[in-house]
Amino acid sequence: MEQVLASIIYNSEVVPGVYLIWLESAQIASQAKPGQFAMVRCGKGAEYPLRRPLSIHRLDNNKLAFLFTIIGKGTHWLAQRQAGTNIDLLGPLGNGYTVQPGSRKLLLLAGGIGIAPLCFLAEKAINQGCSVTLLLGASTATQLYPRHLLPAQAELVITTEDGTAGREGMITDFVHDFVGQADQIFACGPASMYQTMAAQKQQLKGKPVQISLEMRMGCGLGVCYGCTVKTKNGLKQVCKDGPVFNLDDILWDEFAQV
Ligand SMILES: Cc1cc2nc3c(=O)[nH]c(=O)nc-3n(C[C@H](O)[C@H](O)[C@H](O)COP(=O)(O)OP(=O)(O)OC[C@H]3O[C@@H](n4cnc5c(N)ncnc54)[C@H](O)[C@@H]3O)c2cc1C
Numbered sequence: 003m004e005q006v007l008a009s010i011i012y013n014s015e016v017v018p019g020v021y022l023i024w025l026e027s028a029q030i031a032s033q034a035k036p037g038q039f040a041m042v043r044c045g046k047g048a049e050y051p052l053r054r055p056l057s058i059h060r061l062d063n064n065k066l067a068f069l070f071t072i073i074g075k076g077t078h079w080l081a082q083r084q085a086g087t088n089i090d091l092l093g094p095l096g097n098g099y100t101v102q103p104g105s106r107k108l109l110l111l112a113g114g115i116g117i118a119p120l121c122f123l124a125e126k127a128i129n130q131g132c133s134v135t136l137l138l139g140a141s142t143a144t145q146l147y148p149r150h151l152l153p154a155q156a157e158l159v160i161t162t163e164d165g166t167a168g169r170e171g172m173i174t175d176f177v178h179d180f181v182g183q184a185d186q187i188f189a190c191g192p193a194s195m196y197q198t199m200a201a202q203k204q205q206l207k208g209k210p211v212q213i214s215l216e217m218r219m220g221c222g223l224g225v226c227y228g229c230t231v232k233t234k235n236g237l238k239q240v241c242k243d244g245p246v247f248n249l250d251d252i253l254w255d256e257f258a259q260v
């Protein structure tokens with residue numbers, strides 16, 4: 003884990019309200035694994051004292067990317083930054099996704115901005131010889147992550163809630179069509195998506211599922227206990243023990259959403 007000042011190379015809106023930012027940081031890029039995140043300082047000086055957690059979206063040699071939705075003042079500030087600005091980053095943090103050595107066929111489920119960590123996982127897995135089927139969901143066609151930014155070799159299945167592109171419905175409505183061939187399933191999306199998956203467990207046919215959890219984070223370093231979650235193995239800190247967990251390990255009935 004490093005604290006670095008990373009220079010912005012590119013920062014642009016790729017979907018309404020969603021920005022893709024590329025930064026130069028050999029230190030973080032050389033260590034990062036899919037599913038890990040960085041704590042990003044937003045604002046000048048101590049303007050916003052808490053760093054914002056963002057998943058590592060992609061890597062390219064010494065460069066790393068984040069994909070972020072404008073939610074509040076921190077992400078609004080970040081969206082306004084121009085190329086050449088230095089951004090203070092702490093990372094890579096967290097455990098990341100684990101592809102088991104025998105796994106060859108991966109099923110990835112990306113709900114909305116959940117594509118952020120899964121793009122990195124897809125690229126790395128394809129480079130290592132895995133085949134990737136990506137179910138990419140959005141509320142409507144204009145909110146879909148652009149196809150040309152996704153790994154070309156991934157088999158893409160699109161779903162929209164209003165049916166304006168791809169299959170009409172939620173990703174979870176179509177998982178059963180693709181589970182059969184998958185060795186492992188990886189998901190990133192809202193907690194409601196995971197709760198539906200946990201409730202419809204028979205559709206997953208016993209396949210192992212890793213999810214990336216989002217909790218409000220004070221420190222990102224396991225110090226403040228602000229991100230504690232109840233699991234079958236006791237209390238865990240999402241920043242240090244996660245953010246990736248097995249779907250089965252979370253006590254969903256007691257899960258408090260951010
Ligand atoms: C491990 C992890 C990875 C994430 N990866 C991404 C990503 O790749 N892309 C993306 O768009 N978003 C991601 N998020 C959510 C992102 O951190 C929040 O949207 C962001 O912190 C909002 O900050 P803000 O200042 O704009 O909003 P505000 O509402 O002004 O934030 C106020 C405070 O609440 C915290 N906060 C608000 N919403 C969230 C949230 N959903 N999760 C955690 N903290 C929150 C902020 O960090 C800040 O400390 C991730 C969250 C976690 C925990």
Ligand code: FES
Nearest residue numbers: 222224226227241
């Ligand atoms: S965010 Fe402080 S312990 Fe996890």
